[in-house]
Amino acid sequence: MANPQILFIAGTHGNEMNAPWLFNQWIKNPDLINVNDLDIFKVIGNPKALKDCKRYLDFDLNRSFRKEFLNDEKMKFYEVERAREILSKFGPKGLNKCQIAIDLHSTTSAMGSCIVVYGRRPADLAIASLLQARIGFPIYLHEGDDNQKGFLVESWPCGFVIEIGPVPQGLLNAQVINQNRLALEISLQEFAKLGAKKTTFPKKVAIHRHIKSIDFPRSPFGEIDAVVHPLRQCSDWNPIENGAPLFIKADGTIIRYEGKEKLVPVFINEAAYAEKNIAMSLTKREVWDFSKDWEIAINEIFFR
């Protein structure tokens, strides 16, 4: 019975520089962040892309952890090779067996500091609930999106993304670095409490459940024909109702949200998502009861 080993990853996207910068400073000065006697590892996800300040070289690393890619020996994309390498070093069956992976990202969207979980894995929801109860992080539950697969953290029994923004790609920003640091410190403290059986789990958790992503209006040639409406720009997490402006054309024409449900846009105008045909994602805010199963699942990871 041993506490789990925990992997922290920064720079999974090479143009998201703030967390890698913090990691490098932390390596130079190990006292910078208190690890609370936990067994942690930290790794730069995509060092080659980071050097070039590009999101990726061949393929998005955070979509490269699909089993059919990892198991296909002919698949030689740099990022798929790197996914295999990270797993062989820090995967649940790797050299240093980690059970939890936390992947630090930044975004050009005004997401603040938030948690992204992929699917409804009980252990992920347990920790996300703890972090929300502690410091109010909103939680974006990404699920049911067949166009997007192979996220890094899904290769570990427990894992989630911490997403911070807005910050331009390729730019260091003191506030964003502090947000990363706070998220790291809080996570480490909650893990330490879990290991010491000092955790009190909350009764409720607010979840923003992924409903769908929507693309920019485009010309017949695929060019972006309207931009995010100023009322939507930087208003991630603010609900919209039928008729709310979504996009605006150069001639002033407004494209509006049409739907009966009150939904909540997130990742509004994330620079890297235009190539994925995503202008924003729409979520539904729900308050869930904290499930005993989640507590059991995280305790199984902590006290195997």
Place this chain on the structure above:
Amino acid sequence: MANPQILFIAGTHGNEMNAPWLFNQWIKNPDLINVNDLDIFKVIGNPKALKDCKRYLDFDLNRSFRKEFLNDEKMKFYEVERAREILSKFGPKGLNKCQIAIDLHSTTSAMGSCIVVYGRRPADLAIASLLQARIGFPIYLHEGDDNQKGFLVESWPCGFVIEIGPVPQGLLNAQVINQNRLALEISLQEFAKLGAKKTTFPKKVAIHRHIKSIDFPRSPFGEIDAVVHPLRQCSDWNPIENGAPLFIKADGTIIRYEGKEKLVPVFINEAAYAEKNIAMSLTKREVWDFSKDWEIAINEIFFR
């Protein structure tokens, strides 16, 4: 005696997408912006880089207009070839002889909407003064910087940069597009007034004169060792005095401005300048008398 032909350039840097987007919409809908019967041309500076959403392929196009590059037949950088092509089509001795060039840029710095002029060319200062009197644009006078040469607009008898920010690279933003449009419309109106001899020149102009650029604190290995202090981030145009915080290290150490003069930082934390070893530039705010020579110079361009 004919009014000058005027060249508007967008996308000189391929990851500054807002002005090119506006140009494309304007081409599709020529009524979008009133050209006031002026003879204008518009061109995308670096279409290949724009397609790749990169600042440049081989070399910064806005540093490629150095005579020694343009005249050196062995110099085959894409951007130098492109500089030659733009000059052959729209240069003062080109196929379509333009006398004025306006180059639209965006920045990750919080520069608002402003004008950059290179050196103290009388005609540039005349138009910059008119635009400032009309709509309050601050003016950054870039001069005496031996490390930076070959700016595009210097190849025309009159020309300046309109710089708008903050906006991340590679991102369309409705407000930034509107700022571009306003700057274009105001410029066209002032040119039309000049052509119709209806201009009243101001008596004074406020200039932010370039003093020096400063780099990030760096480790012996060249790595950025401290980031822009939160009090400086997004506070372009706000003066600093001796002791003002400039940078902060991960351990909280603050690096301060040391100098007797009150100076005004601009281009604070522009993402593209880290590779040029510029964290910010320092300027001195001065109020100059409007010179009769400037009026003569711009009238010579308008009434040859």
